[in-house]
Amino acid sequence: DSGVTQTPKHLITATGQRVTLRCSPRSGDLSVYWYQQSLDQGLQFLIQYYNGEERAKGNILERFSAQQFPDLHSELNLSSLELGDSALYFCASSGRTGTPAEQYFGPGTRLTVT
Amino acid sequence: GEDVEQSLFLSVREGDSSVINCTYTDSSSTYLYWYKQEPGAGLQLLTYIFSNMDMKQDQRLTVLLNKKDKHLSLRIADTQTGDSAIYFCAESEGSQGNLIFGKGTKLSVKP
Numbered sequence: 001d002s003g004v005t006q007t008p009k010h011l012i013t014a015t016g017q018r019v020t021l022r023c024s025p026r027s028g029d030l031s032v033y034w035y036q037q038s039l040d041q042g043l044q045f046l047i048q049y050y051n052g053e054e055r056a057k058g059n060i061l062e063r064f065s066a067q068q069f070p071d072l073h074s075e076l077n078l079s080s081l082e083l084g085d086s087a088l089y090f091c092a093s094s095g096r097t098g099t100p101a102e103q104y105f106g107p108g109t110r111l112t113v114t
Numbered sequence: 115g116e117d118v119e120q121s122l123f124l125s126v127r128e129g130d131s132s133v134i135n136c137t138y139t140d141s142s143s144t145y146l147y148w149y150k151q152e153p154g155a156g157l158q159l160l161t162y163i164f165s166n167m168d169m170k171q172d173q174r175l176t177v178l179l180n181k182k183d184k185h186l187s188l189r190i191a192d193t194q195t196g197d198s199a200i201y202f203c204a205e206s207e208g209s210q211g212n213l214i215f216g217k218g219t220k221l222s223v224k225p
Contacts, residue, residue, distance in 0.1 A: 043215035
């Protein structure tokens with residue numbers, strides 16, 4: 001158990017809908033990272049937050065957004081969903097930013113868009 | 115841009131050593147990582163190496179880094195059936211620490 005929790009574990013929704021994925025980092029970790037794992041694209045970095053502020057952006061679509069709350073949990077919002085958004089979404093946390101550090105991953109949320 | 119490459123499959127016999135190889139492109143990466151993913155599970159951090167090191171050993175795991183050739187390897191000694199999984203190599207990007215992953219190497223261990 002990495003100490004990172006993600007909910008829900010599975011999510012099935014229809015095209016055009018909006019969903020919210022939730023992540024709670026390990027106790028004491030200030031950084032949260034979101035990654036998408038799909039069969040065609042592999043594991044891709046989406047976005048990073050540190051102590052409530054956005055720190056780095058990767059291949060995140062404009063239809064997707066995220067935030068980190070004062071209690072450090074984070075939410076990833078996916079809107080106008082398309083079939084191609086079906087993937088595993090992982091959250092990871094680490095203790096520091098500014099220097100690379102160990103990232104511990106949650107169990108993931110499997111999103112299926114029908 | 116940054117790219118991490120690794121072979122897709124490796125098959126070994128139980129008790130043998132496994133060596134999984136990886137090449138990366140970003141010479142400014144400070145850390146290089148190995149993660150393990152079992153079916154239906156998240157990514158488990160196995161080990162990582164600082165870029166100024168050549169080797170790191172952790173129980174059955176040995177990581178070798180050739181910075182000149184940008185080549186990273188993971189050796190698993192005495193491979194067991196429980197080691198069957200997908201192994202991902204990753205490099206840290208820039209100063210923020212987000213990871214660039216390879217496609218993963220599926221390790222199959224035959225009894």
